[in-house]
Amino acid sequence: MASAAAVAIGGVPRSAAAQPHAGGTLVYANISGPGTLDPYVSGSLVELEIIHHIYEGLVEMDEHYAWKPMLASKVEASPDAKTFTFTLRKGVKFSNGKEMTSADVLASFQRYQKLSTNASILADADGFDTPDPYTFVVRLKKPNAVFLDILKSPTYPLSIMPAEEKDKPAREADVIGTGPYTLGEWARDSHLVLNRNDGYVADTSAPGPDGFAGRKTAYLDHIRYNFVPEANARVAALQSGDANAASDIPPELSKRFADRKDLSLLKVFPYCQQVFVTNSQNGPTANPLIRQAIAAAVNVDEILDATGQIAQKNASLLYAFSPYYSPEVAKPYYDQHNPAKVKELLAKAGYKGEKIVLQTNSNYAYMRDAILVLNEQLKADGINSAVEVVDWTTNASNMQRGTGNWNVSTTGFCSQPLLGPQQWRVMVYTFPQVKGDAELDAAYTKFLTSPDVQDRKAAWQEIEHRVLDQAYMIKVADLGGLRGYDSKVQDMTAYFFPRYWNVWMK
């Protein structure tokens, strides 16, 4: 754990009497670089954290990951949750100097529909209207009570770009947004520079920054992202003064910050959730009783001891700040380590020692270690399990496509627990290969169509109950992340994505 070093939880504190001022270049050692900056097809964190400095959407997530207007000044939903009217902020400019109007919003939605990886979120769109330059209307064929929550997603963001980009193929749009920074030099595999957008039009109706929304102020002249894949090298860059900020510091390296008063660690918690995923379509784990037996064998404390992550136990697939958080539903399925129950479930399933393959990867140590411990726990309870280690690409492909001969695997889910049930929807079907589960389908339909939040909460309880009771997913723990900063960096706050607006250099 990170106890050896000074760990700031809320954010890097401001030096006494210092006032924010413009100027300076912040050098940030990040794990790797983007493949594309086309928001509509960007799903990786390294791409998204740059994209959200350049682009903005009609709505964005706030500090607590709820939706909030950004390029819209007002959003109205019809009572039947089928029509959404966005009133646009006037005078917002793209980085090329052009004013944003509803024509740009329309073109962006159309481009998204045509080529985004996440285009399915607009599959139910009946049409878009632009009654005037500052009004944009989305009409849906079916009610969707969480449409705005879906729009706030930072993954494959529906950012607004100039209408001129409409017909550009995926990954080939010019990088022009309304955000506080613009793209400067980009040397692939080496570095990327963001320049302050001096023509940025901030949302002055907000008192200050709020997640990805609110009033953003760009102080830094430049942000230079250096792509440094090795964690040791990122820490060294920070220690030597070659970088002011470093991402993704493994807990075991936090000791290197211990005697450096000029460096601090920022803990981002919660960051991701670790979950075991079962393959509901392959061999023994096609039987729910076997999956339930595996869930009953899990001892979370032993796993956390072995992985050495910044972790906290939490039964739920959501966090306490979510309006849908219902820990009582998840508790019976969590951290059971109940050998008697395992035995009973195996007997009921008629288990005859068939091999259960636990697949993991060599790239992420915490995943591998968790699977190794699970293997011992299963064996101790009479399950014939075996570990198979592959590389991350194979592991991820197998989980997402159901290929390969595996029964249990593990991964980290990051944006889903932060953003809510609508974000979990693809995951709870894809990873465990769920097919033909009418109960789960009905619960999700109820969630999407219920205008009342209490009804949606009840629907989520049914979803979470189904996912955990069927042991499609077995929750391990909430995980945190560490980032490092030097003392020049001021007002950096903990958030899922590192944000450099409102951050300044001493």
Place this chain on the structure above:
Amino acid sequence: MRELRRLSLRFLNAVPVILLVAVLTFFLMHLLPGDPAVVIAGQDASPQAVARIRTQLGLDRPLPEQLLVWLANLARGNFGTSLALNQSVLAAVLDRLPVTLSLAAISLAITVPLGIGAGVIAGYKRNTWIDQSVMVIALLGVSLPGFWIAILSVILFSVQLKWLPSGGYVPLAQGAWPWFASLIQPAVVLALFQIGFLARMTRSAMLDVLDQDFIRAARARGVSEWSAVIKHAFRNTLIPVVTAAGIILSLLIGGSVIVEQVFALPGIGRLIVQAILARDYPLVQGTMLLLGFAFVAINLLLDIVYLLVDPRVRYE
């Protein structure tokens, strides 16, 4: 001239070999489990979105058809487009070539004099403490993991002493010193292994030659010891030593993966590793093909050097 023509023929003869390498790489890459469409789409993508990307990239076509399309494009000089970088393979390789070539050149400039010098001294002073010391150091150089040495080096020279940058590449266009400073640390780390290897090769070649009659005869004729060792003995070790230096050059280009990773150098080694991890088929295939050409060129260069260092060598 005749020799050169024969050498050119050798180069042409290598083309089918390179093509075989290309086809093998194609099948080996496609045999690897793991789907590039999943890497491109990301974790949050639905199975339908992944399937659409597979179709867009032509990955759902039969393998022989994909191979034929690739070979047809190659015949037109088109190495393909990287799936992950959205950049032509040739441009991706050419972008990174200066980094790896600079690294290899500096590393070779350190390796050759030190490796050969240490090997000659160890061979000449065989079975003395000098020989043993040189060989222990060489063994350490060969055995210590490059990754570990690289990290220790950064902690010492960048963090503690602050003499050199901790990573990153500065192009030569931005100044000779910044360029050199960005490469000297990784080049030395890379050279450590190669120096050990070359010293051991040179030492054993020296031992073979020093025992031969013509050295005894030279000494008997009253030739000075310096002349006996350098002019008579060392010159006769050049063929195996040049061979070793050639192998080293190949290793430097192909084997800079770890060093490029630790020092965050945007070179060919890092490009290939990322391409393999992302199952970026066109990039891996294209880079391997271009590296194949590079190795053939290095071998050709060695053949020319053999001609220069030993007039007895003839290519028939």
